[in-house]
Amino acid sequence: MRRTTHLGILAACWLAFATAAPDAAAQGKTKGKVTATKIDAAKIKAELESGNEKRMLAALQQVEDAEDAGKAAAPHLEALARRGASVPVLSRCLEVLGGLKQPTSSLAIAPYYRHRVPEVRRSAAKALLKTGGPAAVKALRAALRSPDAQVRGIAASGLGSLNAREALPDLFAALSHNVGEAAASIGQLCKPEECEKLAGYLGKLPFDVVTSGFDQILFRSPKDMGDEQKIRIVGRLRELGTKDAGNYLADVAERWPKDWSKRVKQAVDAAVKALGGATASPEDE
Amino acid sequence: MKKLVFLGISAVFGCASGSGGGRVFSPEWQNDGGKSIAAVQARIAAAKVDPGPGVAVGVTDTGLSGVLLDGSGKWKHAGKVDAMPSVSGGVVVATTGGSVVALDAKSGRKLWQVDSEGRSLRGAGDDGTTTVVSLGSSSGGSSMFLAVERDGNVSRKFKPEAEIGTPAIQGGIALVPWGNQYVSAIDVGAGNEVGRLLLREQVSHATNLGGSIYFGELSLVRFDDRIGQAVQQQGTQVTLPTRELPGKPLWFSDGTTVSPANATARERIRLFAHPNGSELSGGRFAATYFRIAMGLGATDGKLHWVTTTKSDVIGGAGTKGGFALCTEDGTVVLRDEIGGDAGSVAFDQPIRGCAVQAGSFTVARGKPPAPLPQQIAKAIEVREAEMAVAQRFLLRELGALKEAFVTKVLIDLAENARTTPMLLEDARQLLSSRRTGAEHMLESLSKHYDFLTDVLRPPPVGPMADALSAMNESRAAPLLARHLNDPANTADDIQRAARALEKLATSSELEELKTFFALYRATADQKELVNAVLSVARALVRIGGEDGKRVVRDAARDPLTHPDIQAGLGGLVPAEAPPKAAPAAKAAKG
Numbered sequence: 001m002r003r004t005t006h007l008g009i010l011a012a013c014w015l016a017f018a019t020a021a022p023d024a025a026a027q028g029k030t031k032g033k034v035t036a037t038k039i040d041a042a043k044i045k046a047e048l049e050s051g052n053e054k055r056m057l058a059a060l061q062q063v064e065d066a067e068d069a070g071k072a073a074a075p076h077l078e079a080l081a082r083r084g085a086s087v088p089v090l091s092r093c094l095e096v097l098g099g100l101k102q103p104t105s106s107l108a109i110a111p112y113y114r115h116r117v118p119e120v121r122r123s124a125a126k127a128l129l130k131t132g133g134p135a136a137v138k139a140l141r142a143a144l145r146s147p148d149a150q151v152r153g154i155a156a157s158g159l160g161s162l163n164a165r166e167a168l169p170d171l172f173a174a175l176s177h178n179v180g181e182a183a184a185s186i187g188q189l190c191k192p193e194e195c196e197k198l199a200g201y202l203g204k205l206p207f208d209v210v211t212s213g214f215d216q217i218l219f220r221s222p223k224d225m226g227d228e229q230k231i232r233i234v235g236r237l238r239e240l241g242t243k244d245a246g247n248y249l250a251d252v253a254e255r256w257p258k259d260w261s262k263r264v265k266q267a268v269d270a271a272v273k274a275l276g277g278a279t280a281s282p283e284d285e
Numbered sequence: 286m287k288k289l290v291f292l293g294i295s296a297v298f299g300c301a302s303g304s305g306g307g308r309v310f311s312p313e314w315q316n317d318g319g320k321s322i323a324a325v326q327a328r329i330a331a332a333k334v335d336p337g338p339g340v341a342v343g344v345t346d347t348g349l350s351g352v353l354l355d356g357s358g359k360w361k362h363a364g365k366v367d368a369m370p371s372v373s374g375g376v377v378v379a380t381t382g383g384s385v386v387a388l389d390a391k392s393g394r395k396l397w398q399v400d401s402e403g404r405s406l407r408g409a410g411d412d413g414t415t416t417v418v419s420l421g422s423s424s425g426g427s428s429m430f431l432a433v434e435r436d437g438n439v440s441r442k443f444k445p446e447a448e449i450g451t452p453a454i455q456g457g458i459a460l461v462p463w464g465n466q467y468v469s470a471i472d473v474g475a476g477n478e479v480g481r482l483l484l485r486e487q488v489s490h491a492t493n494l495g496g497s498i499y500f501g502e503l504s505l506v507r508f509d510d511r512i513g514q515a516v517q518q519q520g521t522q523v524t525l526p527t528r529e530l531p532g533k534p535l536w537f538s539d540g541t542t543v544s545p546a547n548a549t550a551r552e553r554i555r556l557f558a559h560p561n562g563s564e565l566s567g568g569r570f571a572a573t574y575f576r577i578a579m580g581l582g583a584t585d586g587k588l589h590w591v592t593t594t595k596s597d598v599i600g601g602a603g604t605k606g607g608f609a610l611c612t613e614d615g616t617v618v619l620r621d622e623i624g625g626d627a628g629s630v631a632f633d634q635p636i637r638g639c640a641v642q643a644g645s646f647t648v649a650r651g652k653p654p655a656p657l658p659q660q661i662a663k664a665i666e667v668r669e670a671e672m673a674v675a676q677r678f679l680l681r682e683l684g685a686l687k688e689a690f691v692t693k694v695l696i697d698l699a700e701n702a703r704t705t706p707m708l709l710e711d712a713r714q715l716l717s718s719r720r721t722g723a724e725h726m727l728e729s730l731s732k733h734y735d736f737l738t739d740v741l742r743p744p745p746v747g748p749m750a751d752a753l754s755a756m757n758e759s760r761a762a763p764l765l766a767r768h769l770n771d772p773a774n775t776a777d778d779i780q781r782a783a784r785a786l787e788k789l790a791t792s793s794e795l796e797e798l799k800t801f802f803a804l805y806r807a808t809a810d811q812k813e814l815v816n817a818v819l820s821v822a823r824a825l826v827r828i829g830g831e832d833g834k835r836v837v838r839d840a841a842r843d844p845l846t847h848p849d850i851q852a853g854l855g856g857l858v859p860a861e862a863p864p865k866a867a868p869a870a871k872a873a874k875g
Contacts, residue, residue, distance in 0.1 A: 051844040084803035086845045111800045116772045117808055145735045147773045152736060173737040 039066045045076040056080075056089050064096045074100050078108035087117055094123040103133030110139035113151060125151050129158035137164040144174045144182075153181045160185025160216065168194060175201065180209040187216025192229045199236045207244050211237075218252055222261060231267045238271040246275025307478040309471050310445040310463055314481055316516070321480035323513025325458055325470040330510065332456025335413045336496035337374035339646020340390045341600070341609060341617045343636030344370065344546045349379060350632045351393050352617060354609050354646040359633070360393025362386075368405040368423065369544035369552075371451065372642035373493050376416055378409035385431065387416055390642070397437030404429050405543040408451025410459070410493060415440065415473055417452040417459045423543045432459060432473040441473050450489035450540030453498045453508075460491040460498060460508065462540060468500050483516050489540030494560055495605065495643060499523065502537045505560055523560040528586035530556075531574045531675040547637040548599035548613070557610070558583075559603030559643055567622030571608045573598040574675035577664050578610055580624050588682045590624025591660040593667055600639030607648030611639030624660065625651030658686055662694040668703050677711055684715035692722020696729045699745035717748035717781075723758050730764035734773030743773045747781035754785035762789040766797035769821070770804070776813035783817035783824075790824045798824055799836060807845040819853040826857050834858045 039062060047059035063070040063077065077097050085093065094112060097105045109131060112124030125143055128136040140162070143155035156179045159167040168189055175182040175198075183205070186198050190213075198213045214233050217225060237245040250272045256265050307314075339354030349362040349370060362379075364386065370379035377388040380401045387396040387409075404420035404427055411417070420429040428449045432441035441459075450462035458479065459471040465487050470480035487502045499505040506512070507521035514520055525536060532554035538544055544552070558570035565583035572579045575597045580590040598618075600611040607621040615632035617639075627648045654660060661683045665676050680698075683691050698704050698712040719726075729744040746768045753761035765782045768774055774782070783801075790798060802821050809815045822840070825833035838861060840846045841854035 051842075053845065082803055083839070083843075084806050084808070086807045089845065090808065111770065111804060114770050114772050115804055115808070116776075116814070117810070120808070121772065145733075145737050147734050147736065170737065177737060 038069045039063060039073055041072045041076065044073040045079075048076050048080045053086055053089055056085065057092055060089075060092045060096045064099055070096070071100050071102060074102045074105055078105050081105075081108040081112065087120060090115075090120050091123045094120070094127045098123075098127030098130040101130050101132070103131055103136070106131045106133045106135035106139070110135050113139055113143045113146070113155075118148060118150070121146075121148060122150050122154065125154040125158075129154065129161065132162050137162055137167065140164070141167045141170050144170050144179070149179075152179050156185055157181035158185070160188030163189070165189050172197065175205070175209075178205070180206070180212070183209050183213035184216050187213035188220070190217065192226075192232075195225075195229055195233065199233060202236060202240055207242075207248075211248050214248075215252075218264075219255070227261045227263050230261070230264045234264070234267045234271050238274060241275065243276065246272055249275065309443060309476075309478040310447050310449075310461075310467075310469055311478065312447075312464075314467075314478075316483050317481070319482070319513035319516045322468070322470060322482040322515075323480075323510075325480035326508060326510060326512045329456030329458050332412070334453075334455050334493055334496050334498060335374040335411075336493065337372070337376075337411075337642055337644040338391050339604060339609065339642065339644045340372060340377070341611050341630070341632075341639055341641045342370050342372055342377050342390075343611065343615065343632045343634075344638035345632075345634055345636055348381070349377070349388070349393070350615075350634065350636065351377065351388075351390070352630050352632050353391065354604070354617065354619070354630060354641075354643075356630050358391060360388075362388055362393050362395070366406075366546045368407075368546055369638050370546075370640050371406060371409040372640050373409055373416075373453070374411040374413060374644075376409070376411040377640075378406060378411075378416060378418055380404070380406040380420065385418055385420070385433070387433065390644075396435060397433060399431065399433055399437060399439055402429060403427075407449070407543055408490065408492075408540055410451070410453035410491060412454040412456065415454055415457065415459075417454045417461070417473070419449050419452050419461070419540075421448070421541070421543055423545075425542060428463075428541075430459075430461060441471075441476055448541035450502075451492060453491035453493055455498055455508070460500070462488045462491050462500060465489065465541075482512065485516070485518060490537050492537075495645070497560070499560060502540065503535075507560070507562065521563045523558075523563055523565065525556060525558060525565075525570050526582070526584060526586035528581075530572045530579075530581075531678045534572050534574070536570075545638070548597075548639065552599050552638065553597045555598075555601065557601045557603045557608055559605060561605075566603060566605050567607065569622045570603065571601070571610070571620075573601065573610065575671055576667060576669070577672065577675045577679070578608070578618075578620070579679075580608075580620070580622070588657070588679075590620075590654055590657065591664045591679060592618070592620055592624055592626075592654075593664045594618055599636070600641055602641035602643040604643035605647040606650070609641050609643065609646070609648065611636065611641055613637075617641070619648050619651070621648050621651040624654040626654070627651030656688070656690075658683060658688050658690045658694060662697075665694070665698060665708070670705070673705055673707055676708055680708060680711045680715065684718070687721055689722035689725065692716070692719045693725040695719065696725055696745065696749070699748070700729065700732075700742055702742045713745050713748045716745055717751035719752045720756055723753060723756055723760075726753055727758070727760055727764060730761060730768065733768070733771050743768075743771065743778075745778070746774050747778035750778070750782040750785035754788050757789075759789055759791070762786060762791055762794050763797075766790065766794035766801075769797060769801040769817070776811045776817075780813035780817045780820070783820035787820040787824045787827075790828055792828050792830075795825075795829055795833070798829070799833075802836060802840070806840045806850055807843070807847060809847050809850060815847060815849045815853075818847070818850050822850075822854055822857055 044059050047055050063073045109124050109127050113121050115121040140155040143151050156174050171182040171186050195217050201210050249268050253268045341352050343350045348364045351360045364381040366379045366381045375390050377390050384398045385401045386398045405423045407419040407421050409418045416433045418431040421427050430443040447463045452461040459473050462468045468482040469478050472479045488500050489502045491500050498508040504524040506515045511520045534554045534556045536556040553575050555573050559566040568583045569580045576594050578592045594612045596612045596614040598610045599613050610618045615635045617630045619627040621627045661679045695712045695716045726749040734743045768782050798821050805818050822837045838858045
């Protein structure tokens with residue numbers, strides 16, 4: 001196990017968790033108690049319109065438990081969001097809507113990233129990462145300007161996975177304003193010249209922040225990102241000449257897929273050698 | 286009655302005596318209704334009083350530095366002074382190293398030096414031949430009066446028990462204020478008191494202003510052919526209008542005390558005026574407050590101009606045509622009577638204190654100043670905590686002006702993250718009562734908090750909503766509606782925006798209104814938000830047609846709706862009539 005934990009890895013893990021969490025949770029529940037079943041959308045609708053908080057929360061739980069079948073209830077949850085409800089109901093509703101991953105839900109969720117209650121607006125931003133679509137991208141780009149640092153962070157980390165290339169200027173602006181989560185998204189979205197721009201932040205922003213973006217670039221599929229750009233990134237790290245850079249590249253070398261470019265791997269290995277990056281540490285053994 | 290008063294004073298004061306004539310500073314003097322002082326004035330009226338040159342004398346670390354206001358010369362004198370120097374006519378007087386020193390005001394040349402007997406300078410006067418000096422202990426008391434001839438001969442010395450103020454001299458007659466109400470006319474040659482003036486107002490200064498002698502402290506009375514009537518307040522009186530000014534500045538300090546050589550806050554908060562008979566030269570007087578100087582109307586105290594200096598104004602004088610203001614960085618700033626920049630002269634070094642004599646100097650007309658709102662705006666831009674009192678005063682003055690530009694200044698102030706909370710609150714209050722400058726408000730409302738562009742303080746939405754609503758400015762509606770759903774705005778601003786939208790909203794704002802209503806009807810956690818939701822509900826009923834009414838009606842029925850909101854919604858929309866049963870259904874039932 002490598003001792004260095006990179007923000008990039010953390011961000012990637014978080015994203016993976018954020019997008020997969022409902023499924024995982026549902027799986028957990030499946031093991032424990034409920035198996036995904038069909039739902040009675042009309043009944044769900046009636047419960048969500050009951051005005052009874054307990055019943056509404058129970059209905060939301062039912063939708064969540066139903067996994068894919070719950071998608072049938074998405075319009076009723078969207079209607080609930082449009083009507084408004086108490087903070088617990090809204091937060092849960094947004095969470096469940098996110099889990100249903102219906103791009104059509106983004107329009108109903110979007111206004112909530114600006115809610116005055118932090119819990120609600122953060123739930124909304126997280127939900128938008130999962131529902132996606134143009135409305136989500138639009139709202140998350142706007143969320144980068146939010147007074148709430150958490151909302152900014154969620155938006156910055158999610159725009160990359162939503163493949164929102166149009167958000168790149170905003171992401172760079174956010175990165176310049178120390179929204180570190182933007183680096184990973186930039187790494188996911190950038191074209192070579194934009195990736196170079198990200199590399200320009202080396203030495204200006206914390207190393208872990210910039211490498212969270214580099215990590216995305218280096219591990220983008222060979223079809224999506226050519227060897228030349230990856231080698232340039234390795235070169236930038238090598239030029240940095242720090243132990244951190246060496247350790248990071250050693251970590252990259254370890255994770256490098258066996259069937260991926262040998263040229264890039266050689267460049268990484270050469271840089272690790274030159275920088276004296278640790279390939280294993282006594283503490284890890 | 287008067288006799289009793291004088292007897293009382295007699296019990297307190299001892300008497301100094303000189304040779305011959307009436308005893309000087311005698312507390313047994315009886316009010317003569319102005320006869321004796323009128324006689325003295327008539328006797329010496331022909332003796333001209335030299336106004337002296339316009340000169341500023343700065344206290345430096347090492348001594349004194351003089352600069353002529355017309356820029357014709359500068360001088361320096363080594364020797365640390367222990368009190369603020371005094372300038373009268375052609376002479377500068379200071380106490381330094383246990384001596385009283387007189388310097389030529391134009392050249393700084395030493396004229397004479399005499400023993401101060403451990404006392405410090407209170408003030409001095411000069412008639413071109415004799416210099417009269419008032420001295421005392423820096424901690425109060427120990428009054429001493431000296432008359433010194435040009436050759437340094439002390440021709441008269443008194444050590445009265447009464448506290449004497451700043452003296453003047455004309456035609457060999459010393460005019461010495463004391464006891465806060467008297468001016469004794471003392472024949473320096475004979476050493477006796479030849480007349481006395483009783484004033485109903487505080488008097489501790491006899492001062493040569495532009496070649497005329499004036500007595501007073503809070504106000505002045507000129508020593509002229511009407512001086513005999515001054516006791517009945519029929520003299521040539523010069524009074525500044527009463528108005529509340531920042532820091533409560535004074536025209537003259539108490540002349541019976543020693544003013545410290547280094548300017549204190551008192552010297553940084555002052556009034557300056559140049560009397561011309563019973564009026565003020567140019568119809569203006571100036572008030573200073575650290576780095577701000579203001580020109581005010583002589584009769585009504587109305588603010589006419591404001592100037593901001595690079596460092597504190599620590600001394601100055603009203604002159605013919607304007608004002609000369611000494612600043613701590615060693616500059617004498619000249620402003621004409623309308624506040625125009627008439628240039629400056631410099632000491633070439635920072636100064637700690639400053640005495641200015643206007644003398645015969647006239648401030649020439651300067652460059653036309655910017656309009657008053659801009660002048661005030663510049664003064665308010667100074668981000669120094671100690672300026673806040675003056676800035677609040679100026680802000681109130683600004684708020685009273687109708688120009689649209691004023692609205693912009695207030696908006697800028699309210700939007701600036703560096704504005705102090707006190708000024709911010711004032712600016713917001715004034716903004717809400719503006720009825721001009723709607724364009725500036727609309728421009729401001731188009732902005733929102735934006736982390737990425739460093740707009741970190743949202744515009745003053747609430748006050749502008751109040752104002753735009755009062756102006757019936759329908760163009761504000763879409764902008765206000767957008768602000769409703771911006772969490773960076775305060776709940777109070779949201780409440781006021783919603784109130785304005787109750788009146789201004791059109792169907793174009795329906796979506797924003799519905800969104801706000803949905804977001805907060807069940808989550809409002811502050812009174813202001815509850816009020817805002819109710820305002821929006823009223824707007825929805827007004828402009829939303831059946832759909833708007835339905836939204837409100839549904840919310841009124843929903844148990845999740847905030848109870849206060851639910852109660853407020855109750856009366857807004859009549860309950861829906863129960864649907865009529867279809868005839869077929871009726872038949873089936875039957």
